[in-house]
Amino acid sequence: MTCIVALETPAGVWMGGDRMGSDGYTGAPVEAPKVFRNGPLLIGYTTSFRMGQVLQYGLQVPVDSLSWDVDRWVSVDLVPAIRSAFETHGWDRVKEGRAHGGYFLVAVAGRCYGIQSDYSALRTTSGEYATGSGEYLALGSLHATRGQDPKDRVRRSLEAAAEHVVSVAGPFDVEFQETT
Numbered sequence: 001m002t003c004i005v006a007l008e009t010p011a012g013v014w015m016g017g018d019r020m021g022s023d024g025y026t027g028a029p030v031e032a033p034k035v036f037r038n039g040p041l042l043i044g045y046t047t048s049f050r051m052g053q054v055l056q057y058g059l060q061v062p063v064d065s066l067s068w069d070v071d072r073w074v075s076v077d078l079v080p081a082i083r084s085a086f087e088t089h090g091w092d093r094v095k096e097g098r099a100h101g102g103y104f105l106v107a108v109a110g111r112c113y114g115i116q117s118d119y120s121a122l123r124t125t126s127g128e129y130a131t132g133s134g135e136y137l138a139l140g141s142l143h144a145t146r147g148q149d150p151k152d153r154v155r156r157s158l159e160a161a162a163e164h165v166v167s168v169a170g171p172f173d174v175e176f177q178e179t180t
Contacts (some may be wrong), residue, residue, distance in 0.1 A: 001022040001023070001024055001027070001167030002022075002046045002167065003132045003135065003138050003157075003158055003162070003165070003168040004017040004018075004034060004035065004104070004105055004131050005138045005158055006107060006128075007112075007142065008111065008127030011179060012110050012176055012177050012178040013112050013176070014154045014174065015035050015042050015044045015105060015107055016172055017158070018158055018162060018170060018171075018172055019031075019032075019169070019170065019171050019172070019173070020168055020169040022166070024166075027166070027167060029169060030049070034046070034052060035175050036056050037175070040063060040066060040108055041078075042107040042108075043056070043104060044105045045102065046102070046104065046131050046132040047103055048091070050090075050091055051091050051101070054085050054091050055085070058085045059082060059085040060081060060085065062078065062081050066109075070108060071111075071121075071123075073108075074106070074113055074121045075121050078106070078108075079115070082115070083101070086101055100117045100118065101118075101119060103116060104131070107177045108177075114129055130142065130157065130161075132161075133165050133168060134160075134161025134162070134165045134167075137157075137160045137165060138157035138160060138161045139157075140160070141156055141160040142157050151176070155172060155174055158172045
């Protein structure tokens with residue numbers, strides 16, 4: 001229960017998230033941000049605080065293989081490293097014979113990817129991303145504010161989600177990752 005938002009721009013990726021810890025009925029702001037850096041990655045997560053901890057502290061990013069073909073690197077090198085970290089640290093779950101993770105956003109080299117629970121890595125044509133319980137309000141805000149300052153767009157989308165979704169609340173963290 002959260003809201004994570006990302007926006008691709010020619011200069012790089014803006015990503016923001018709330019700090020609400022909630023079960024959908026009650027909640028309180030948490031100390032740790034849900035948007036953070038791990039090596040060349042900017043990551044924003046939802047689904048589970050444990051998953052976020054593994055992504056932040058347990059994931060060994062395979063930076064040696066990062067090349068100009070970023071899409072390939074994410075699919076062939078990064079995703080297996082994520083699966084390995086989840087398995088090593090007890091987060092990877094198997095259901096009906098298939099591994100399932102969680103949903104989170106990853107930015108690298110000026111590109112953002114939505115990593116699905118089946119480990120698919122997807123990019124949008126609009127460069128606008130949101131996930132969590134505030135996803136739809138945040139996406140509507142991003143659409144309505146096109147042409148405006150990207151940092152303001154990310155913050156406003158989080159504020160819109162917090163205004164209307166009980167499981168989204170500040171403080172908000174907004175980070176920028178420059179295109180390399």
